[in-house]
Amino acid sequence: MLTGVVTIAAGVSPVKAIFMTLAMFAGAAQVSVAQLMAEHSSAIIIVATAIMINLRFIMYSASITPYLGTVSLWQRLFLSYTLSDQAYAVSIVEFNKPDSPFLRAPFFAGACTSLYFTWMFATLCGIFFGALIPPSWSFDFAVPLTFLALLVPNITDRSTALAAFIAALVALLTVSLPYNMGLMLGAVSGIAAGYFSERKKHHD
Missing domain, CATH: 1.10.287 (Helix Hairpins)
Structure with missing residues (x-):
């Protein structure tokens, strides 16, 4: 929701905000891009910033791939698009348990898919209804809390x-x-x- 709110607050139209959410599926990059667009930064700076912020997904991919076994091309494309910090974190913790009862590829796909639809719904709510959220709720503090929750178990x-x-x-x-x-x-x-x-x- 915070990503949707910040994107609209930066002056991005709802249509462009929806397109950014679908195309990027990366909250930190979307917020940074929206802020740079509001500052009228050059396209090169905007694209370079988004790429640099998302470089961590290369590390996630290299780390998670050995656990997945043989997957088809369309499955790899789907998992690479829906890969997120949260899906990676919960999956890698589960995969490192010696007694995990789950099949790894389906577990990872489930984590990616459930987060994807939750993210899309929440971001759209932020885009269209963010103005109704009282500033006293301090939603911005949810971002570091989320990453701390991902960090500590690892x-x-x-x-x-x-x-x-x-x-x-x-x-x-x-x-x-x-x-x-x-x-x-x-x-x-x-x-x-x-x-x-x-x-x-x-x-x-």
């Missing part, structure tokens, strides 16, 4: 804890950079910290 050892800490520290220190560059620097720094920590652990 901090399972020293490497993941270090990655989370470094990513958060760098993102906070660089929050004033334009075009959400601080977010990207934080992500890259966290990945690097976790990678080198994991390598050091295996060498010890």
